[in-house]
Amino acid sequence: MNYDLLIVGAGPGGIFAAYEALQHQPDLKIAVFEMGNALEKRHCPIDGVKIKSCIHCATCGIMNGFGGAGAFSDGKYNITNQFGGTLYQHIGHKQAIDLMQYVDEINVKFGGANTKLYSNTNTHLKKLCLQNDLHLLEAQVRHLGTDINYIVLENLFNALKDHVDFYFRTHIDKVEALTEGYRVYAKDTTYEGKKCIIATGRSGSKWMESICQALDIQTKSNRVDIGVRVEIPAEVFSHLTDELYESKIVYRTKKFQDLVRTFCMNPKGVVVSENTNGIITVNGHSYDDPEKYTENTNFALLVSNHFSEPFKDSNEYGESVARLSNMLGGGVLVQRFGDLIRGQRSTPSRIANSFLTPTLSATPGDLSLVIPKRQLDGIIEMIYALDKVAPGTANDSTLLYGVEVKFYNLDVDVDENLETKHKGLFVIGDCSGVTHSLSHASASGVYVARYLYKQKD
Numbered sequence: 001m002n003y004d005l006l007i008v009g010a011g012p013g014g015i016f017a018a019y020e021a022l023q024h025q026p027d028l029k030i031a032v033f034e035m036g037n038a039l040e041k042r043h044c045p046i047d048g049v050k051i052k053s054c055i056h057c058a059t060c061g062i063m064n065g066f067g068g069a070g071a072f073s074d075g076k077y078n079i080t081n082q083f084g085g086t087l088y089q090h091i092g093h094k095q096a097i098d099l100m101q102y103v104d105e106i107n108v109k110f111g112g113a114n115t116k117l118y119s120n121t122n123t124h125l126k127k128l129c130l131q132n133d134l135h136l137l138e139a140q141v142r143h144l145g146t147d148i149n150y151i152v153l154e155n156l157f158n159a160l161k162d163h164v165d166f167y168f169r170t171h172i173d174k175v176e177a178l179t180e181g182y183r184v185y186a187k188d189t190t191y192e193g194k195k196c197i198i199a200t201g202r203s204g205s206k207w208m209e210s211i212c213q214a215l216d217i218q219t220k221s222n223r224v225d226i227g228v229r230v231e232i233p234a235e236v237f238s239h240l241t242d243e244l245y246e247s248k249i250v251y252r253t254k255k256f257q258d259l260v261r262t263f264c265m266n267p268k269g270v271v272v273s274e275n276t277n278g279i280i281t282v283n284g285h286s287y288d289d290p291e292k293y294t295e296n297t298n299f300a301l302l303v304s305n306h307f308s309e310p311f312k313d314s315n316e317y318g319e320s321v322a323r324l325s326n327m328l329g330g331g332v333l334v335q336r337f338g339d340l341i342r343g344q345r346s347t348p349s350r351i352a353n354s355f356l357t358p359t360l361s362a363t364p365g366d367l368s369l370v371i372p373k374r375q376l377d378g379i380i381e382m383i384y385a386l387d388k389v390a391p392g393t394a395n396d397s398t399l400l401y402g403v404e405v406k407f408y409n410l411d412v413d414v415d416e417n418l419e420t421k422h423k424g425l426f427v428i429g430d431c432s433g434v435t436h437s438l439s440h441a442s443a444s445g446v447y448v449a450r451y452l453y454k455q456k457d
């Protein structure tokens with residue numbers, strides 16, 4: 001065996017697994033394989049001038065590389081069991097929260113000390129939401145911001161680099177179970193280890209499916225969230241964002257009884273496009289540095305879609321909807337709320353004459369040609385509901401960018417320790433289907449590392 005532990009993927013799951021394993025056994029020989037670049041080499045060529053849209057790089061500078069999908073994100077670490085994953089179903093509510101708090105301590109230690117931890121447990125806004133049939137989920141949130149998140153990752157890498165063999169730009173093609181241990185294949189080179197942790201995140205979801213097939217591990221997939229990113233003047237939501245930073249609000253639609261929720265709120269932030277497996281969708285982030293503030297706040301409104309048998313490919317459903325917007329707009333579409341309600345497309349001049357300046361250059365168009373009626377009706381209903389707690393949300397000039405899709409990974413069949421039926425092979429973070437967030441993914445890495453290497457009393 002070359003290594004004690006092989007880790008595939010250097011996102012938060014993989015990083016925290018390596019970090020925690022070394023806390024318990026500093027002499028471990030650990031290899032981390034990452035198809036993307038080292039942090040300082042991660043770069044998206046879109047500069048808004050020469051390159052305006054995605055040119056489909058071999059590995060995406062935003063999604064792949066040290067730090068994983070969240071490296072350039074807003075760095076919101078939500079400490080809660082109410083959203084972000086179902087880790088608690090495997091390891092218990094208390095332990096899940098304890099581990100997320102531990103992850104927070106590490107983030108603070110590695111550069112996040114001056115960032116704010118928000119909490120919405122005792123807020124009067126909960127009552128205001130309930131009075132309007134909206135439900136505010138409880139959480140503490142550490143907002144690192146894109147800039148500090150980068151510094152934390154840089155510091156974590158510096159702490160790990162002399163103790164871990166990092167293989168960047170190394171795509172693992174195959175994982176093989178040996179009589180004892182595991183072998184991973186990267187083109188013509190193989191590496192062997194006693195244990196193996198797979199932490200390939202969302203961008204590795206298709207790959208994960210093939211690995212599970214090859215290793216005869218059961219999977220299922222039945223959920224995808226589809227929606228839009230809403231952009232409004234920051235003042236409209238300031239009473240919520242100043243106090244809570246991020247508010248996760250859930251609404252049940254009257255018409256279809258679907259759940260619609262706010263997601264990834266970015267006060268004074270920017271809307272961005274992102275490339276998942278060649279499909280351009282929309283996202284958003286914001287900075288801790290006041291100099292980078294914009295005048296707008298953005299957040300997603302997502303409708304949850306759960307499918308039942310015989311349909312099995314919920315992600316393909318989401319991709320198909322996103323492909324429609326790519327087909328009509330060459331990427332992300334943008335429409336004013338007023339235009340949507342009037343049943344007319346937005347045009348470049350309508351957007352230019354609007355009171356709100358978009359932070360993303362997207363193609364003005366008509367989202368009703370893209371988003372299925374059921375989801376679009378749900379989004380419109382929720383915008384009117386939000387207007388009651390944040391008047392101005394349903395203004396004519398509110399911008400809706402589409403499509404935002406939240407893909408969920410396959411649920412991989414793992415036990416309470418996130419171990420597959422193959423002893424010593426673990427699947428953690430977003431690629432397991434158990435987590436969908438930075439703090440849950442990181443906590444899952446800590447959990448498995450402790451399970452493997454912490455001395456039992």
Ligand SMILES: Cc1cc2nc3c(=O)[nH]c(=O)nc-3n(C[C@H](O)[C@H](O)[C@H](O)COP(=O)(O)OP(=O)(O)OC[C@H]3O[C@@H](n4cnc5c(N)ncnc54)[C@H](O)[C@@H]3O)c2cc1C
Nearest residue numbers: 009011013035064068069070073076172201204429430438
């Ligand atoms: C733009 C954006 C903003 C976000 N903002 C937030 C936020 O504010 N708060 C929050 O909680 N969550 C946020 N998320 C989600 C969060 O980033 C993920 O939940 C989290 O990164 C999951 O961590 P992970 O380690 O499981 O996977 P990832 O972070 O996806 O990392 C997996 C890594 O594995 C690598 N990989 C994949 N396949 C292979 C292979 N075969 N061989 C080698 N390497 C491979 C990938 O390149 C990647 O670097 C955001 C996501 C995006 C895209």
